[in-house]
Amino acid sequence: MTPLLQVEGLSKRYGAHIGCADVDFTLWPGEVMGIVGESGSGKSTLLNCLAGHLAPDTGRVILDTRAHGPRDTLTMSEPERRWLARTDWAFVHQNPRDGLRMGVSAGGNVGERLMAVGARHYGDIRAQAADWLTRVEIDTARMDDRPSTFSGGMQQRVQIARNLVTGPRLVFMDEPTGGLDVSVQARLLDLLRGLVRRLGLSVVIVTHDLSVVRLLADRLMVMKDGHVVEEGLTDQVLDDPQHGYTQLLVSSVLHV
Amino acid sequence: MYVAVKGGARAIANAHAWLDEARRGDRDVPELGTDQIREQLSLAVDRVMAEGSLYDPELAALALKQARGDTIEAVFLIRAFRTTLPRFGGSLPVATADMQIKRRISATYKDAPGGQVLGPTFDYTHRLLDFGLAEGRDVPPAPMAETGLESAPHILSHLGGEGLMQAEPDGAGAVPDLTRDPLEFPAERALRLQALARGDEGFLLSLAYSTQRGYGRNHAFVGELRIGAVRVSAHLPELGFDIEFAEIVLTECESVNQFQGSKTAPAQFTRGYGLVFGQSERKAISMALVDRALRAQELGEDMSGAPAQDAEFVLSHCDNIQSSGFLEHIKLPHYVDFQAELELVRKLRRAAGADALPEAAE
Amino acid sequence: MTEYNFAYLDEATKRMIRRALLKAVAIPGYQVPFSSREMPMPYGWGTGGVQVTAACLVPEDSLKVIDQGADDTTNAVSIRSFFEKVAGVATTESTADASVIQTRHRIPEAPLVAGQILVFQVPIPEPLRFLEPRETETRTMHALEDYGLMQVRLYEDIARHGEIARAYAYPVKVEGRYVMDPSPIPKFDNPKLNMSPALQLFGAGRECRIYALPPFTRVESLDFEDYPFTPSKAAGHDCAICGAQDSYLDEVITDDSGGRMFVCSDTDYCATRAAQMEANA
Numbered sequence: 061m062t063p064l065l066q067v068e069g070l071s072k073r074y075g076a077h078i079g080c081a082d083v084d085f086t087l088w089p090g091e092v093m094g095i096v097g098e099s100g101s102g103k104s105t106l107l108n109c110l111a112g113h114l115a116p117d118t119g120r121v122i123l124d125t126r127a128h129g130p131r132d133t134l135t136m137s138e139p140e141r142r143w144l145a146r147t148d149w150a151f152v153h154q155n156p157r158d159g160l161r162m163g164v165s166a167g168g169n170v171g172e173r174l175m176a177v178g179a180r181h182y183g184d185i186r187a188q189a190a191d192w193l194t195r196v197e198i199d200t201a202r203m204d205d206r207p208s209t210f211s212g213g214m215q216q217r218v219q220i221a222r223n224l225v226t227g228p229r230l231v232f233m234d235e236p237t238g239g240l241d242v243s244v245q246a247r248l249l250d251l252l253r254g255l256v257r258r259l260g261l262s263v264v265i266v267t268h269d270l271s272v273v274r275l276l277a278d279r280l281m282v283m284k285d286g287h288v289v290e291e292g293l294t295d296q297v298l299d300d301p302q303h304g305y306t307q308l309l310v311s312s313v314l315h316v
Numbered sequence: 317m318y319v320a321v322k323g324g325a326r327a328i329a330n331a332h333a334w335l336d337e338a339r340r341g342d343r344d345v346p347e348l349g350t351d352q353i354r355e356q357l358s359l360a361v362d363r364v365m366a367e368g369s370l371y372d373p374e375l376a377a378l379a380l381k382q383a384r385g386d387t388i389e390a391v392f393l394i395r396a397f398r399t400t401l402p403r404f405g406g407s408l409p410v411a412t413a414d415m416q417i418k419r420r421i422s423a424t425y426k427d428a429p430g431g432q433v434l435g436p437t438f439d440y441t442h443r444l445l446d447f448g449l450a451e452g453r454d455v456p457p458a459p460m461a462e463t464g465l466e467s468a469p470h471i472l473s474h475l476g477g478e479g480l481m482q483a484e485p486d487g488a489g490a491v492p493d494l495t496r497d498p499l500e501f502p503a504e505r506a507l508r509l510q511a512l513a514r515g516d517e518g519f520l521l522s523l524a525y526s527t528q529r530g531y532g533r534n535h536a537f538v539g540e541l542r543i544g545a546v547r548v549s550a551h552l553p554e555l556g557f558d559i560e561f562a563e564i565v566l567t568e569c570e571s572v573n574q575f576q577g578s579k580t581a582p583a584q585f586t587r588g589y590g591l592v593f594g595q596s597e598r599k600a601i602s603m604a605l606v607d608r609a610l611r612a613q614e615l616g617e618d619m620s621g622a623p624a625q626d627a628e629f630v631l632s633h634c635d636n637i638q639s640s641g642f643l644e645h646i647k648l649p650h651y652v653d654f655q656a657e658l659e660l661v662r663k664l665r666r667a668a669g670a671d672a673l674p675e676a677a678e
Numbered sequence: 679m680t681e682y683n684f685a686y687l688d689e690a691t692k693r694m695i696r697r698a699l700l701k702a703v704a705i706p707g708y709q710v711p712f713s714s715r716e717m718p719m720p721y722g723w724g725t726g727g728v729q730v731t732a733a734c735l736v737p738e739d740s741l742k743v744i745d746q747g748a749d750d751t752t753n754a755v756s757i758r759s760f761f762e763k764v765a766g767v768a769t770t771e772s773t774a775d776a777s778v779i780q781t782r783h784r785i786p787e788a789p790l791v792a793g794q795i796l797v798f799q800v801p802i803p804e805p806l807r808f809l810e811p812r813e814t815e816t817r818t819m820h821a822l823e824d825y826g827l828m829q830v831r832l833y834e835d836i837a838r839h840g841e842i843a844r845a846y847a848y849p850v851k852v853e854g855r856y857v858m859d860p861s862p863i864p865k866f867d868n869p870k871l872n873m874s875p876a877l878q879l880f881g882a883g884r885e886c887r888i889y890a891l892p893p894f895t896r897v898e899s900l901d902f903e904d905y906p907f908t909p910s911k912a913a914g915h916d917c918a919i920c921g922a923q924d925s926y927l928d929e930v931i932t933d934d935s936g937g938r939m940f941v942c943s944d945t946d947y948c949a950t951r952a953a954q955m956e957a958n959a
Contacts, residue, residue, distance in 0.1 A: 138822065139821075139822045139823075142822050146826070161827075161830070164830055164834060165834060165837055165838075167833075167837060168830045168833050168837065171830065171833055172826050172827065172829075172830045175826045175829035175830060175833065176824065176825075176826025176829075177826075180829070180902055180903050181902060181903045181904055182833065182836055182902035182903075182904050182905050183904050185833065185902075186833075186837075203837075204837050204838065324750045324751055324752040324754070324755035324756075325750075325755045325759070327752065328752060328755060328756060392720065395716040396716050396717065398716065399715045399716040399717070400682065400686075400688070402688065495713075495715075495716075496713050497713050498712055498713050498714065498886035498887075499886060500813075501813050501814045502814065628811075628812055628813060628814065632813075637716065637720075637721060638721045640720065641720030641722040641723060641725075641884065642721050642722035642884055643722070644720060644722065645720065645721075645722030645723050645801065648723065648745070648752075648753050648782075649745060649746050649751050649752075649753070650746075650783070651746045651928050651943065652746045652747060652783045652846070652862075652863070652864055652926070652928070653783060653846040653847075653862050655864070655926075655927070655928055655943070656845030656846045656864040656865065656866070656910075656911075657845050657846070658929065659845065659910060659911065659913070660843060660845040660910075663841075663910075664839055664840075664841075664843065667839075667840055667841075
């Protein structure tokens with residue numbers, strides 16, 4: 061089997077400060093990789109380097125693309141990378157405002173990715189948008205309303221629908237439950253888990269919330285000061301942490 | 317049969333004749349000479365030169381007269397004239413440090429070599445209407461200093477020696493010119509400064525004020541403000557030497573702004589810069605503040621989304637000839653577009669069943 | 679004649695504009711930045727069109743200027759008299775007789791022929807401007823052919839109004855590549871852009887952009903397969919003067935009790951037809 065994503069020697073510095081350093085990992089199709097750490101640990105830098113939002117200083121990010129097989133996304137041209145971002149990739153932002161067009165209806169938000177890859181049949185686009193809004197539990201009666209009239213949890217679900225509508229091979233998620241109330245978080249997590257299992261999504265998810273990765277992630281990477289300090293199966297890392305920092309992280313959760 | 321509105325040509329000719337008459341006003345009042353405008357409304361002349369970006373007090377006075385005192389219209393006349401002038405070359409940078417100073421103040425040092433010189437300023441006048449002026453009172457000559465001014469190097473150069481003031485790189489390459497090349501983004505600082513120097517005083521004033529009120533705040537001091545004459549010279553390659561060909565009055569402002577420093581650079585003061593034709597210190601100070609605000613990204617400061625930090629926003633909207641032209645073009649006929657909209661709105665209303673509603677006039 | 683150079687602009691400036699025009703013709707629909715000059719009429723009043731016309735004119739040309747389709751509207755009169763003064767070229771109101779036609783907001787009804795140049799005055803050349811205000815971003819979107827957002831806008835119209843609620847400045851795609859603003863012509867005129875034998879040039883002075891449609895360029899109005907583009911005009915009326923059924927009509931209010939009539943917006947087309955009818959009568 062070809063790995064979906066192979067990351068080798070990825071490093072990004074901000075002047076003297078290390079963003080992330082020497083990160084290697086492999087993601088297999090259908091796998092969910094969690095990246096955890098405190099704020100400033102480099103997990104968001106890593107995610108943004110993987111998703112092409114930041115240019116790393118060194119390293120390779122090889123994606124098994126639908127059209128051309130394994131390609132290093134860092135050496136791709138900008139048009140190729142933007143095309144990937146509309147087809148093979150998806151990115152779920154912590155703040156739905158960063159991932160949605162607040163002035164465009166929910167249906168339009170979901171339909172945009174379809175139109176960006178050439179869909180030109182209004183009826184089909186609308187039907188697919190309605191289907192995806194239903195899957196994320198949004199009443200289709202609201203599909204012509206703007207996300208600005210939705211609650212935070214609904215906005216986040218529209219963002220997820222917008223990302224998944226073109227059937228991406230790889231989904232990046234940056235603290236997808238971060239800005240939500242606890243009860244809303246639980247519902248969203250439940251929905252995400254259902255989608256991930258049902259669709260066999262491959263996901264790289266960044267969070268500081270260990271309960272999120274316990275529920276969603278197959279494997280885990282723990283980051284501290286830009287370095288990966290521990291890696292393994294989620295249950296293994298959380299139940300039997302080897303690195304001192306991971307032990308601290310896990311215990312602080314238990315004590316909450 | 318109905319005949320659509322005709323006779324545009326005659327209407328235009330008549331309108332222009334009326335404009336001529338209105339400009340002259342009551343013929344029992346003596347006509348204003350351009351020399352009077354140049355001498356007695358000199359700050360208006362300066363503003364027309366600055367925003368028209370052509371240094372010629374005679375023409376600026378004529379433009380003000382022709383424009384009936386409308387500054388932006390006068391600037392427009394100057395711009396339209398300027399565009400037809402052949403270009404022989406560029407001048408050498410003017411040495412503002414060698415300025416023959418009329419006014420020079422600093423808010424950051426009580427005294428410095430060259431001293432503080434108030435000059436002909438409205439500052440500290442009480443804004444009381446001087447009814448004597450209406451009656452043409454005598455204006456006695458102002459007292460003269462006994463000796464000329466000593467040399468007055470830039471005040472901020474004293475900070476540079478300690479490394480406290482960020483040094484400005486020498487502009488070695490060709491200076492960009494937005495009157496010869498289309499404005500493209502991202503715009504480098506030299507280009508931004510050119511756009512600001514031509515920009516509308518009111519617009520820059522409001523933007524600068526907005527930075528003081530917290531929209532892209534960066535606390536500024538007037539490090540130095542100086543007004544006076546400088547010599548303009550050019551290098552003539554055919555002759556192999558420089559010749560001096562003009563003396564112009566400029567207003568220059570250097571603001572001092574704190575810079576917090578970053579991971580790679582220690583804290584330092586930075587500069588905002590304003591340079592304007594003629595005596596126009598409100599514009600020069602505004603320009604310096606806006607210039608500094610536009611440097612936020614380069615200095616790694618928080619981009620708060622404030623208008624004054626947004627080069628595309630500022631440069632695309634600071635030119636009053638562009639903005640007033642486009643604003644006023646909506647006076648032009650739009651029958652065709654309006655007709656198309658009319659049909660569309662009717663159609664949408666029909667679709668929505670609004671036909672059922674009674675229509676008043678029919 | 680006057681002390682100004684032929685057609686007002688100096689020769690160096692005309693060369694600069696012609697270089698931009700050549701580039702625009704070479705890349706149909708692409709907005710070429712050019713160093714727009716200040717003209718003696720205000721920005722927004724046709725400075726782009728005037729500069730393009732000035733760069734194209736030769737002394738043998740016959741120039742027609744229209745605004746809203748009419749030769750006698752004030753701005754058309756003003757621009758025509760400007761070129762009479764600074765270029766001394768012949769002017770005409772006849773579409774067929776003109777070699778260069780400068781227009782604001784219309785394309786003449788009479789079909790254009792090879793050898794004619796149609797110069798459009800453009801207020802906002804960027805079709806993506808009201809979706810994305812940043813020039814740096816819209817240029818990138820064009821470069822990467824990233825037009826999903828444009829289509830979203832049309833989608834939103836249909837979702838809200840049941841149709842694409844855009845009556846003029848209706849966006850087009852040129853040769854399957856660049857999305858282009860056809861200037862604020864009514865969408866009724868959009869089909870005339872397609873495969874025209876004439877050279878169509880677009881000048882935006884304040885925004886410093888020139889773009890072009892070379893003769894016989896494919897120009898498609900954006901739409902959806904199940905909501906195809908339809909050119910439209912005042913329905914159910916003929917021109918009250920010449921009886922034309924195929925022309926774009928202006929609505930004229932004739933009294934204060936709701937009376938209206940519809941007449942051709944293209945004054946030359948209307949007058950030509952009326953004269954023919956009189957000759958045949």
